[in-house]
Amino acid sequence: MKVIKFGGTSLADGPQLEKVIAIIDADATRQVVTVSAPGKRFSGDTKVTDLLLQYAQAAINGDDTQAIVAEIAARYQAIATYFHVDSTAIMPKIIEQLQHLAKQHYPSFDYLYAAFAGHGELLNAQLIAFILQATGHNARFVSPKELGMQTTGAPRAATLAEISYQKMAWFTLASDEIIVVPGFFAYDEHGYMNTFKRGGSDITGAILARGLKATVYENFTDVSSIYAVSPKIVANPAPIAKMTYREMRELAYAGFAVFSDEAIVPVIKAGIPINVRNTNEPAAPGTLIVPENEIATTHAITGIASDDRFATLYLHRYLLNKEIGFTRRLLDILYRHGISYEHMPTGIDDLSIIFDKSLTSRAQFEAMIADIRTEIQPDILEWHTDYALIMVVGEGMQEMHGAVANIIEPLTEAGINISMVNQGASRISVMLGLPADQVDAAVKVIYEQVY
Amino acid sequence: MKVIKFGGTSLADGPQLEKVIAIIDADATRQVVTVSAPGKRFSGDTKVTDLLLQYAQAAINGDDTQAIVAEIAARYQAIATYFHVDSTAIMPKIIEQLQHLAKQHYPSFDYLYAAFAGHGELLNAQLIAFILQATGHNARFVSPKELGMQTTGAPRAATLAEISYQKMAWFTLASDEIIVVPGFFAYDEHGYMNTFKRGGSDITGAILARGLKATVYENFTDVSSIYAVSPKIVANPAPIAKMTYREMRELAYAGFAVFSDEAIVPVIKAGIPINVRNTNEPAAPGTLIVPENEIATTHAITGIASDDRFATLYLHRYLLNKEIGFTRRLLDILYRHGISYEHMPTGIDDLSIIFDKSLTSRAQFEAMIADIRTEIQPDILEWHTDYALIMVVGEGMQEMHGAVANIIEPLTEAGINISMVNQGASRISVMLGLPADQVDAAVKVIYEQVY
Structure with a gap:
């Protein structure tokens, strides 16, 4: 039935x-x-x-x-x-x-x-x-x-x-x-x-x-199909015949709705x-x-999704990573303001937080930033509101060497500067972050490379 | 004086x-x-x-x-x-x-x-x-x-x-x-x-x-000098004449002590x-x-450091990222066990945590993992104790397109599988994660590529 x-x-x-x-x-x-x-x-x-x-x-x-x-x-x-x-x-x-x-x-x-x-x-x-x-x-x-x-x-x-x-x-x-x-x-x-x-x-x-x-x-x-990339960005994109739940989920996150x-x-x-x-x-x-x-994997990349609903906060502070409970203090500030975050890439003395703008008002963000300045006292604090994420998704990436290089190389050649690469948390995707005004160009380049 | x-x-x-x-x-x-x-x-x-x-x-x-x-x-x-x-x-x-x-x-x-x-x-x-x-x-x-x-x-x-x-x-x-x-x-x-x-x-x-x-x-x-790469890995490496505080800091993190x-x-x-x-x-x-x-940047990469003192925990759970306060709950478990973490790359339904093994005993980790299993109930939980990080550091990376591709491409060609790429939190470095037994080979490949 x-x-x-x-x-x-x-x-x-x-x-x-x-x-x-x-x-x-x-x-x-x-x-x-x-x-x-x-x-x-x-x-x-x-x-x-x-x-x-x-x-x-x-x-x-x-x-x-x-x-x-x-x-x-x-x-x-x-x-x-x-x-x-x-x-x-x-x-x-x-x-x-x-x-x-x-x-x-x-x-x-x-x-x-x-x-x-x-x-x-x-x-x-x-x-x-x-x-x-x-x-x-x-x-x-x-x-x-x-x-x-x-x-x-x-x-x-x-x-x-x-x-x-x-x-x-x-x-x-x-x-x-x-x-x-x-x-x-x-x-x-x-x-x-x-x-x-x-x-x-x-x-x-x-x-x-x-x-x-x-x-x-x-x-x-x-x-008639879910496509490997949005028809708004690429004309006549390849249809996806079969995908896994989690591929769908990762693509849906970045705009495949x-x-x-x-x-x-x-x-x-x-x-x-x-x-x-x-x-x-x-x-x-x-x-x-x-x-x-x-699924029997036929190709490494199933789909490429992108969304520009994001904003990013960059913090730098010398010796940041040795301060026990630093992240907890930061998350407490977010929690107090009722703000959830999407991702938080950490360096040694640096930390970025990526937010979904659609979930939080500008006034809330500003109040949160004011508290971070006062309570965390970063040496550098930068706030960018026009940020996009690209999700390149495929079950086949797990077994494939060099998926990241294949994706990033052509972007570099095309002069597109990716400001964040997050690979490894999910085994079936690579997440890229970049300024919103470059995202469509980047998606086109990746699509042409992998299809 | x-x-x-x-x-x-x-x-x-x-x-x-x-x-x-x-x-x-x-x-x-x-x-x-x-x-x-x-x-x-x-x-x-x-x-x-x-x-x-x-x-x-x-x-x-x-x-x-x-x-x-x-x-x-x-x-x-x-x-x-x-x-x-x-x-x-x-x-x-x-x-x-x-x-x-x-x-x-x-x-x-x-x-x-x-x-x-x-x-x-x-x-x-x-x-x-x-x-x-x-x-x-x-x-x-x-x-x-x-x-x-x-x-x-x-x-x-x-x-x-x-x-x-x-x-x-x-x-x-x-x-x-x-x-x-x-x-x-x-x-x-x-x-x-x-x-x-x-x-x-x-x-x-x-x-x-x-x-x-x-x-x-x-x-x-x-x-007589700090070298661009450890002499234990590469014979007669290039000396570093000049570097910035933060380059030193990022290199020190991964073993340049x-x-x-x-x-x-x-x-x-x-x-x-x-x-x-x-x-x-x-x-x-x-x-x-x-x-x-x-500093006046002369080359994009100042140094390459690596350290295998790390362990990594991978968690997958469907709809993980929609659970408000999920990360806080996870950090609370860590806090309760007195365990600090180094990095936490997040995907959509996945999350990895990288730990410094030298800071925590095996028994503490095991107790923490037991609590994560009970309280977070992940669909998949994987624990790897032989994990290494490579830091490729250089002030010049900020202005250079394609630093990541230049680093990852030769690794791919050499058949080395990088399981994590973290670029973007720090503007002057790329962090790579991989199995400990491949780290020296990877450092050599990167050094040969960039020097």
């Missing part, structure tokens, strides 16, 4: 859902389908989830909500109409649930927002199950609750309670049955709808694959392969992401 | 002291001389300091001390005899001070050992001042106390109280006067003799250079050049160690 997941753009309208149904029909083992809310149909369109959040805001404000409810219902109605199904059997139920949202009591605004947002998936799963039935499939809607999924944590940043997997093991699926499960949410122990912390329906798909013991988790997106890599932890724990595929090109084999022990 | 320092082998016997006096005579600005205790005269000989420690042990045990006192006195007597001076004017004082050592009260054994050990330098400085006078020099013995030097800290691991420099500024030197100051010790605020933590007479020389405002600190040893690099902090703070010279080849210019701003 395969778990298949479709994102919002794959379900934006009737023609898109038609492709999805063809994909389901093409493989009888695609029995567990998890769906997002309908996404944007065109650039400038509004996703159903965003309409639901507007609806939530209007309900809180006590504004009239008739128009927004009608707009949301119209999105579902348009899909039903496209398939010529008897919408009187489904639309009144959808509208009733939408209206009921504004009449319920919620313990807090967070619970309210979670419930409104989660209904995008809930109602879409109901509609798709109905359309599948109407088009002759043995399909039914299955709630996360019926499966045994239970959340824990904050209502809009929930995670799955581990106990859920024991409950899910009891769920049985008839041999020709298709179930449609809404993504993005489940219910907590009190029955409130909570949405997951990260990854929307990606995480639900991963949970279903693990909990229902799928042979593969097919994640349908709008790209096909899906939230944390969302797929459940399948990684279960050792289930992930197949990234394209709803718009279903015949393409896509990219298969497998456990480490399953 | 120059401060000059002579180590124990330069003062081991009469012929050696004769060379020292010739060095003093060769330059009228060599007015401040700091001396060690007489060292080994030949392989298998015992240094006076070690004789004094035997004497201390005998005194503690209540054993007869006559023989050991006679043996120590004989060392000084032999030097006096060599110069044909009237030793009746100095030897009774030396013997009296030696005998008095065993009759004094000490607050603890540490104070006792410090006093016994320090007398090697004290009595030698008195003897040398006497010989200089007897050979027609305007010389005198000056005690650290007279200069204003005062210690703080533990009796056998003292440091100079910062206030000392204010007192030393008042000391004046006649234009043709030579003063002889014993190295290795000074007195604490209660008048007890304390010995310095590190570097013996090297530290006294550095303190004198700073406190008395020397133009240069000449550190006489038994090598001409003198304790921490001992010379006072001259570094004062920006005074250090001239490493050879007592046995006084005409050789030696190696000049200067502040960063004084």
